[in-house]
Amino acid sequence: MSNPETATAGIPAGPNASLANRYGRPKSSLSKRAVALLAAVGLVVLVLAALFLSMRSQKSFSTTDVAFDIVSNRQVDVTVAVTLDEGHSVTCGVQALSEDKAIVGYKDVVFDAADGQDAGGKLRTVQITVPLRTVFAAVNGGMHGCREN
Known part of the structure; x- marks a missing residue:
């Protein structure tokens, strides 16, 4: 017979270990650099949209x-x-x-x-x-x- 400790020797212990085995590892979150880059792009888009709308509303x-x-x-x-x-x-x-x-x-x-x-x-x-x-x-x-x- 096999020992239960030796049967699970290659699998990490804990509640997340069984979920990781069943569904795969969770995706890593965005890095700080990626978040800063997305925030900068969003800010530029917001400023350009505001500029476009203000120029559009000016009457000639x-x-x-x-x-x-x-x-x-x-x-x-x-x-x-x-x-x-x-x-x-x-x-x-x-x-x-x-x-x-x-x-x-x-x-x-x-x-x-x-x-x-x-x-x-x-x-x-x-x-x-x-x-x-x-x-x-x-x-x-x-x-x-x-x-x-």
């Missing part, structure tokens, strides 16, 4: 509500101006508002830098008077929002 134009003129209960003339870079165009919504701030007239207008006057440097200012038909009497008018084309 500015808008100004110049004037509005109530022609009748069903029409208002709204004068608006956009200053933008040469070679660019912008589409803006021009709206008329009622006394309770409801939109009673709306029109999309395209502002092209080629139509504007020199505003210094590479900037051009385009000013347009937009006649808006309204469904009720308007008391105010101006820009609603703009987007680059």
Whole structure:
């Protein structure tokens, strides 16, 4: 007969020994150098993403509500101006508002830098008077929002 001590002589003792024999050795964890390298790469990616998002949100134009003129209960003339870079165009919504701030007239207008006057440097200012038909009497008018084309 064999002795139980000699039968297990080549196998390390302890609870982890039987698991290691059954499932294999556990994988070694990342080295400190690998963790530092991954952290540095992650930080660089985070900074680049923040830079990209901040540059993307910068507008290349500015808008100004110049004037509005109530022609009748069903029409208002709204004068608006956009200053933008040469070679660019912008589409803006021009709206008329009622006394309770409801939109009673709306029109999309395209502002092209080629139509504007020199505003210094590479900037051009385009000013347009937009006649808006309204469904009720308007008391105010101006820009609603703009987007680059």
